[in-house]
Amino acid sequence: MTEHISALADNESALADVEQLMVTMQTNNHEAEVWARYHLIGDVMRGTAPLSQKFTQQIMSKIEQEPTVLSPNAALTRQTSTLQYTADAQHKMPVAWSIAASFTVVMLVGWMVLQTQLAHDVVPAEFAQVFTATKSTPLALSEQAVTQVIPAAYLMAHQASAPTASSYYIQSASYSE
Amino acid sequence: MIIQRFISIFLLACAALSAQAASDEETWQLLQKAAVAAHALSYQGIFICQSGQQSKSVQIKHLFNGQYEFARNVVLDGSPREVLSQGSDVVIYNPKNEKVVIEKRYGNNMFPAILPTDLDAIKLSYAVRVAETERVADRQAQIVLLEAKDNLRYSYKFWLDTEYGLLLKSVMLNAKNEVIGSIAFNQFGLISNLDLDWFKPKVDARKNYVMEDEPAATTDTNASPHWKLKDLPAGYVKVDQMKRMVRGKALPVTHVIFSDGLASVSLFIEPIESGVKPRLGHSVVANTSYYASVAGYLQITVLGEVPEATVAKIANAVVFIK
Structure with a gap:
């Protein structure tokens, strides 16, 4: 087996054998250690400096020293001081909220789809052609364009028929000259 | 005494x-x-x-x-x-x-x-x-x-x-x-x-x-079979209704104007175009409030120089008739 791993590390293994080798290394600690050792040997022979065993800790320590205070993730890292999250009660809370939020979104989208289907039961003849596509694919929340920008065309139509005192002198910002 | x-x-x-x-x-x-x-x-x-x-x-x-x-x-x-x-x-x-x-x-x-x-x-x-x-x-x-x-x-x-x-x-x-x-x-x-x-x-x-190449609006006095108005905000009355083309729209849009004597609000009603996502949203820019919603198959757009509550009430006053 070690010969096969050596061949794989040197990129000399047959493609058909690769999958079996990968599965073996993933399920067997000894084979995985062999795989890592062969790469280490290769790095040394090529003159590539291997990473220190404390590399991860040093990186995390440097990150800790960065003056990032606004990011919630940075604050969380400071509190835990390690990437290993223990499954204590405090860390279970966000998971519980996440499940609740997901459930709420599912309920909301479901309700929207149901309401839209109910409203689309009867199509007036005048609108039948217009709404063919809409009827076949009921409106879900994700299909509706939520916008906070006032459409320029409607603003201009409003000012054309119901002008305010200022609209005579101040052109709408959306008007292109 | x-x-x-x-x-x-x-x-x-x-x-x-x-x-x-x-x-x-x-x-x-x-x-x-x-x-x-x-x-x-x-x-x-x-x-x-x-x-x-x-x-x-x-x-x-x-x-x-x-x-x-x-x-x-x-x-x-x-x-x-x-x-x-x-x-x-x-x-x-x-x-x-x-x-x-x-x-x-x-x-x-x-x-x-x-x-x-x-x-x-x-x-x-x-x-x-x-x-x-x-x-x-x-x-x-x-x-x-x-x-x-x-x-x-x-x-x-x-x-x-x-x-x-x-x-x-x-x-x-x-x-x-x-x-x-x-x-x-x-x-x-x-x-x-x-x-x-x-x-x-x-x-x-x-x-x-x-x-100006803006098409002229034509007065529209006919009641629509597809929508009606109920419970307008207090003090506002309908002062005009017309059919007009709005830039970027293939079909004429119904334009209804409400006023309380000083402030004016425009209500636009149109069928939702095939393949076009209906607009939903609201915002306030300076003194102009905007509200977009859907009633049945109709796209509702309301805007005017009034507080946001007024445009929301007018949008919600539109009842779709099946």
């Missing part, structure tokens, strides 16, 4: 209420006088119009020859826009690249004539109060507050010329008493010359003058 005291208190209360009513009526008459003076006086000056982040200086000359009313407004800042009006017919000369686009409007609320001459509709929704006097454009002015009775409209503060009665300055206030728009003279004087040689646009004569 007790009865006599009760009667005297009652009479005093009645007198106080009567005095208050008389005082209110006098204040309304100040506004009435301002509304008429804006049309009946001949004057010229420069005023500053501020809305949102924009501010423009405007030179105005207004003449009433005893029969007709003429006005020429020249925007002095930025693009040399000119607005000429004869009565309620308004023509805007709007330089645009190598052309001058002529836009036609129908309106009778150009400054300083922003108050309607019939104030009855306003009295339902606003209360008046006299405040102190101040100097505006080298003129002495009486301040009158026109306060909204609810949160469905903005309030106003008016500075009225104590001699001529004309509106010299107008400020629009939101519910937090913050200024969200203003127009004010900084130069003002009456004119007596009735010549009309100034009543013509002086926008660059070398440019081509072209009419």
Whole structure:
């Protein structure tokens, strides 16, 4: 087996054998250690400096020293001081909220789809052609364009028929000259 | 003895209420006088119009020859826009690249004539109060507050010329008493010359003058079988309904206008186009509120110079008929 791993590390293994080798290394600690050792040997022979065993800790320590205070993730890292999250009660809370939020979104989208289907039961003849596509694919929340920008065309139509005192002198910002 | 005291208190209360009513009526008459003076006086000056982040200086000359009313407004800042009006017919000369686009409007609320001459509709929704006097454009002015009775409209503060009665300055206030728009003279004087040689646009004569390509709206008096209105916000009534083309739309859009006498709101109703996502959303930009929603198969769009609650109520007043 070690010969096969050596061949794989040197990129000399047959493609058909690769999958079996990968599965073996993933399920067997000894084979995985062999795989890592062969790469280490290769790095040394090529003159590539291997990473220190404390590399991860040093990186995390440097990150800790960065003056990032606004990011919630940075604050969380400071509190835990390690990437290993223990499954204590405090860390279970966000998971519980996440499940609740997901459930709420599912309920909301479901309700929207149901309401839209109910409203689309009867199509007036005048609108039948217009709404063919809409009827076949009921409106879900994700299909509706939520916008906070006032459409320029409607603003201009409003000012054309119901002008305010200022609209005579101040052109709408959306008007292109 | 007790009865006599009760009667005297009652009479005093009645007198106080009567005095208050008389005082209110006098204040309304100040506004009435301002509304008429804006049309009946001949004057010229420069005023500053501020809305949102924009501010423009405007030179105005207004003449009433005893029969007709003429006005020429020249925007002095930025693009040399000119607005000429004869009565309620308004023509805007709007330089645009190598052309001058002529836009036609129908309106009778150009400054300083922003108050309607019939104030009855306003009295339902606003209360008046006299405040102190101040100097505006080298003129002495009486301040009158026109306060909204609810949160469905903005309030106003008016500075009225104590001699001529004309509106010299107008400020629009939101519910937090913050200024969200203003127009004010900084130069003002009456004119007596009735010549009309100034009543013509002086926008660059070398440019081509072209009419606005916005399709005209046509009056629509027919009730739609697909929608109806219920529970409009208090004080607002439908003043117009038309069919109009809106840029970017393949089909005509129904345009309904509501007003409380001062503020106007536009309601646009149209079928949702095939393959186009319906618009949902709301926002407030300066004094303009916007609300987009869906009623059955209809796209509802409402906007106007009113608080957000008003556009939301009007959008929700549209009932889809299956």
